[in-house]
Amino acid sequence: METVFDAHVDPGLIERSLGGTSFESVWLDVPRPDFPPPSGPVTCDLLVVGGGYTGLWSALHAARRHRDRRIVLVESDRIGWAASGRNGGFVDASLTHGFENGKSRWPNEIDALDALGMENLDGMQAEIAELGLDTEWERTGMMSVATEPHQIGWLEQSADEGQGQFVDRSKIQEEIHSPTYLAGLFSSDTCAIVNPAKLALELARACRDAGVEVFEHTKAVRIDSGGAALRVHTTGPTITCREVVLATNVFTSLLKRNRLFTIPVYDYVLATEPLTDAQIDRIGWPNRQGIADCGNQFHYYRRTADNRIVWGGYDAIYHFGRRVKSDYEDRRETYRRLAAHFFITFPQLDDVRFTHRWAGAVDANTRFCAHWGLAREGRVAYVNGFTGLGVGAARFAADVCLDLLEGADTPRTRFEMVKKKPLPFPPEPIASVGIQATRWSLNRADHNAGRRNILLRALDAAGLGFDS
Known part of the structure; x- marks a missing residue:
């Protein structure tokens, strides 16, 4: 079973959109003070x-x-x-x-x-x-969006548990224009965005x-x-x-x-060029909420103060041996996948280009x-x-x-x-085998209406897991 993010995207569009990117965090591309090391004991x-x-x-x-x-x-x-x-x-x-x-x-x-x-x-x-800290703080709230039919029920259940306001398809499309959105869950005060x-x-x-x-x-x-x-x-x-x-x-x-x-799991991000007013009008999004979709492999995205879209997530990559290395950050296939998913979500922005690509290691535990x-x-x-x-x-x-x-x-x-502490990860090679099997299972669940296989059910029962 395919998901919405398996749709075909023109490879030429992907290549053009990524062609001018700088390999650095858009956030760190700013002046900064120096704090010299100590000169003595x-x-x-x-x-x-x-x-x-x-x-x-x-x-x-x-x-x-x-x-x-x-x-x-x-x-x-x-x-x-x-x-x-x-x-x-x-x-x-x-x-x-x-x-x-x-x-x-x-x-x-x-x-x-x-x-x-x-x-x-x-x-x-x-x-x-x-x-008086200048952090570009905005208390925008958070919108979780369903992009597959089975996820609508998850959002309805979360709304019943008091985790936000359920937003049906017609209402979410009025505010944020994406053909992938089937429903949403909006929490108005539980999230801010910041630089x-x-x-x-x-x-x-x-x-x-x-x-x-x-x-x-x-x-x-x-x-x-x-x-x-x-x-x-x-x-x-x-x-x-x-x-x-x-x-x-x-x-x-x-x-x-x-x-x-803990283990290092690599997360990947793109940032667009600043959008023009005309481009923003095509997608709406006037209230600037943070957005994330509901899959096990999910995207997170938000608008910046200068109207870029920062778009990340989905792939969560673990490398054998628990190593943290800069060599792991420039992963071409992941950036191409992220760009494709961006244009599936907002096809009306096919004239937008990305200016920055970057990655970093997340400290995950069990x-x-x-x-x-x-x-x-x-x-x-x-x-x-x-x-x-x-x-x-x-x-x-x-x-x-x-x-x-x-x-x-x-x-x-x-x-x-x-x-109390979590359970530790096992040593290699057991850790790598288990993590890759779990990632495969989570991807399979996303492609099988959210149904979890025996491995995921066993991990749930043991209070363990692994996702992005």
């Missing part, structure tokens, strides 16, 4: 390792909680250069990678988790305004304004925990500190115990959302596993890390989601 109260969202929020909130402490953040490359500068800019309220995922794992906590997720999103919006690189860079500015010392091009390579202090060895000077937050996302953890809990822990006698806190929905959840995760270091009993730290 550093001593501090708290060291944050990682200059993405989790690390930046951890450092900022630590500085705001304890204004008398010396806080240092180190980044191995540039602030926001990895996932925080390559994502779609969707700030979702969910802490559990969606309601269904959270409900299946923590049915007794999902209502409280959802409430705390909304509190976190509202707090993030208020804090960005309070600090992700500006968010990272503005958080770095806020950190510096709050007294945090930020160092780029300073890679942490080892933690020594003997004695009263921790010593973090870097590619530059050694940093001596009392506590550490590890916010290294998909990259190899400094704690060996963590290395089987439960699809973040997990936390403490190490080295409670002096090192860590979080990993956002699985692609961490722009908003990273702020919550940072506060959990700080709570854990302080030994604080808070509503955040009481959740089973925080107290």
Whole structure:
């Protein structure tokens, strides 16, 4: 059985649309400040390792909680250069990678988790305004769209569970003109869109304004925990500190115990040239919602402040050995597939060209959302596993890390989601075989009216899974 995205698209159109693309994130194509590495040994109260969202929020909130402490953040490359500068800019309220995922794992906590997720999103919006951060924040809401008949029932069920307003075909076509849309589910307040690189860079500015010392091009390579202090060895000077937050996302953890809990899954994105007013009129979309379709292999897309369309998702590629390599990012067949799916969704935009193509590694775990822990006698806190929905959840995760270091009993730290870890992935070659079999099964389910085969049903029963 074919899906709507198996339709034929003129290869010449695809080639023309991709012909002028730059191989870089559209978000990172901006001026940025420099944060030079330290010139000598550093001593501090708290060291944050990682200059993405989790690390930046951890450092900022630590500085705001304890204004008398010396806080240092180190980044191995540039602030926001990895996932925080390559994502779609969707700030979702969910802490559990969606309601269904959270409900299946923590049915007794999902209502409280959802409430705390909304509190976190509202707090993030208020804090960005309070600090005067230029992030292109828009509280647009999110539209999930059905592109296959069986998905309509899924959206109706979600609406019945209070997850949004069901929108039938006629109403969604009035607002957003795509021949692929059969129905929609609109949640007006659970999602914002943002310029992700500006968010990272503005958080770095806020950190510096709050007294945090930020160092780029300073890679942490080892933690020594003997004695009263921790010593973090870097590619530059050694940093001596009392506590550490590890916010290294998909990259190899400094704690060996963590290395089987996450895998790198590559996600791919295109950005169009800025659309003219006439081109925008052809598709509608006046309210600028974030949009995602409902397949296991799904697309996510949104309008930018300068009226580009950022279009990503569908393929989720794992490479044998858990390696993170730039060689994996320029995958021609995926960019061609994404372009074809764009023109299937919006055939009236056949005169639009793409200007940027890029990819990045998502830190996936077996439960699809973040997990936390403490190490080295409670002096090192860590979080990993956002699985692609961490722009908003990273702020919550940072506060959990700080709570854990302080030994604080808070509503955040009481959740089973925080107290328990997911199952680890098996070692190679078992991991690769299992992941590829699961990806094949998810694609088959998309082509079989959503029906899940025995492998997917077994993974559901075990609380495991793998998707994009």
